Amino acid sequence: MKYALQLGKFFGIKVQIHWSFLILLSWIVISNVRSGSGTVQTLWSILFVLTIFLCVTLHEFGHALAAKRFGIKTKDITLLPIGGLARLESIPEKPREELIVAIAGPLVNIAIVLLLYPLIHFTTDITSTISSLTSITSQNFLFNLMFINLWLAIFNLIPAFPMDGGRVLRALLAFRLERHKATAIAARIGQMLAVGFIFLGFFSNPFLVLIGLFIFLGAQGETEYTQAKSMLKGYTVNDVIMKQYQTLSPNDTIKEAVALLLNGQSKSFLVIDNEQVLGTLNRDEIIKALSSEGENSSINHVMNKEIVALKAETPLEDAWQIIQQHKMLMPVYSYNQLIGTLDTENILEFIMIKNAESK
Numbered sequence: 001m002k003y004a005l006q007l008g009k010f011f012g013i014k015v016q017i018h019w020s021f022l023i024l025l026s027w028i029v030i031s032n033v034r035s036g037s038g039t040v041q042t043l044w045s046i047l048f049v050l051t052i053f054l055c056v057t058l059h060e061f062g063h064a065l066a067a068k069r070f071g072i073k074t075k076d077i078t079l080l081p082i083g084g085l086a087r088l089e090s091i092p093e094k095p096r097e098e099l100i101v102a103i104a105g106p107l108v109n110i111a112i113v114l115l116l117y118p119l120i121h122f123t124t125d126i127t128s129t130i131s132s133l134t135s136i137t138s139q140n141f142l143f144n145l146m147f148i149n150l151w152l153a154i155f156n157l158i159p160a161f162p163m164d165g166g167r168v169l170r171a172l173l174a175f176r177l178e179r180h181k182a183t184a185i186a187a188r189i190g191q192m193l194a195v196g197f198i199f200l201g202f203f204s205n206p207f208l209v210l211i212g213l214f215i216f217l218g219a220q221g222e223t224e225y226t227q228a229k230s231m232l233k234g235y236t237v238n239d240v241i242m243k244q245y246q247t248l249s250p251n252d253t254i255k256e257a258v259a260l261l262l263n264g265q266s267k268s269f270l271v272i273d274n275e276q277v278l279g280t281l282n283r284d285e286i287i288k289a290l291s292s293e294g295e296n297s298s299i300n301h302v303m304n305k306e307i308v309a310l311k312a313e314t315p316l317e318d319a320w321q322i323i324q325q326h327k328m329l330m331p332v333y334s335y336n337q338l339i340g341t342l343d344t345e346n347i348l349e350f351i352m353i354k355n356a357e358s359k
């Protein structure tokens with residue numbers, strides 16, 4: 001993710017914080033100043049938010065370390081003002097594994113609650129109430145932290161995608177059903193809940209409307225993704241490969257790339273020299289280069305040098321996952337011989353065709 005500050009590497013996983021986090025911190029300072037709190041009070045509020053985000057990070061590590069047990073790596077963990085995001089390289093598809101990975105996050109928050117509870121019992125005045133961010137003090141700090149962790153656990157266990165609870169529900173259903181059917185049912189339940197939230201939100205808290213919309217869209221995305229994936233089962237990259245593709249040479253100019261773009265159907269091209277793929281160039285990159293570098297600049301300077309190659313025999317489901325992550329044109333090889341290309345559009349067309357055939 002761009003514009004993120006690296007915090008370090010723990011258990012081999014990069015942890016970073018998004019710049020928009022600064023907005024959250026300034027908002028806390030501003031709202032403290034506006035409510036007339038002093039410096040000490042403001043510092044307590046900031047410390048409180050930072051501690052919450054430490055708990056969110058631990059929640060994400062719950063997922064990441066559980067996934068590691070099943071051989072799934074986590075690329076990085078990013079902290080956003082709305083919460084954390086652990087980017088797992090793939091989602092485990094065995095119900096038992098998905099269940100463990102999904103529930104590990106909320107379990108971390110429950111563990112924190114259980115750890116804090118005895119401390120609060122002895123040190124805090126039990127009459128403490130839930131405080132707003134402008135009234136965190138040394139007396140109510142732990143109590144509020146425990147409450148937030150309880151809330152994080154419950155919120156994440158709402159049985160709807162994209163929450164952890166949605167995955168828990170799907171995993172439980174998938175013990176008895178096919179995965180895409182389990183997903184469809186879990187998504188339907190989640191969407192009914194979402195409609196409930198939206199409806200309730202109109203009469204009480206507008207924040208609930210937002211959560212409802214977020215869940216509704218999440219459920220839809222998950223169903224489409226899983227359905228698409230189930231259609232790809234049994235096929236390989238070779239079945240959808242584009243055998244006719246257009247290429248550019250690194251010494252060609254942007255002008256030549258523009259001509260190629262206007263003359264044909266292709267929107268992205270391989271840059272090849274001596275039968276060696278050196279990079280790719282797509283429509284957006286060509287347009288961008290045209291305005292920033294001018295039409296006589298060479299392709300070599302502007303091409304995307306990151307190359308993700310596929311093998312012809314790779315299962316299409318795996319290729320779909322890779323393409324979702326990289327969203328770019330990929331060269332396809334068979335026995336080290338370049339035989340064609342593949343991009344998102346090829347797979348989407350294939351899914352559309354299969355979809356039409358199955359109706």
Ligand SMILES: [Zn+2]
Pocket residue numbers: 059060063105106156164
């Ligand atoms: Zn989670």
